Amino acid sequence: MLRIPCPFCGTRDHTEFSYEGDATVVYPALDALEEEWFEAVFLRENLRGPHSEVWHHLYGCRSFLIVERDTLTHEIGGVRLAHQPTAEALMQGGTK
Numbered sequence: 001m002l003r004i005p006c007p008f009c010g011t012r013d014h015t016e017f018s019y020e021g022d023a024t025v026v027y028p029a030l031d032a033l034e035e036e037w038f039e040a041v042f043l044r045e046n047l048r049g050p051h052s053e054v055w056h057h058l059y060g061c062r063s064f065l066i067v068e069r070d071t072l073t074h075e076i077g078g079v080r081l082a083h084q085p086t087a088e089a090l091m092q093g094g095t096k
Helices: 034-042 084-092
Strands: 003-006 010-013 018-022 050-056 064-070 076-081
Touching: 003 064, 003 076
Parallel strands: none
Antiparallel strands: 003 010, 018 050, 050 064, 064 076
16 A cells, blocks of 8 residues: 655555556647647656656545655655645645
């Protein structure tokens, strides 16, 4: 079982989270050609080793997180908020 350290809730079982996908994929513009969307969605490498993923803490604080996970060992190398403006506001101790 994966244990993901949520910045707000502490370490939790992966069953509280929903995997949302590869955090390194840059999707094309909405009006991009069908071929560009096909490549972004289906033609990606399945790399072994450290990787960035998006996880949603669905049954906790509901934050979207970037989880650095090794796909071979499942070791979690780090976790941060996916939404950078929210992370910056929290670091400053307030909201913008």
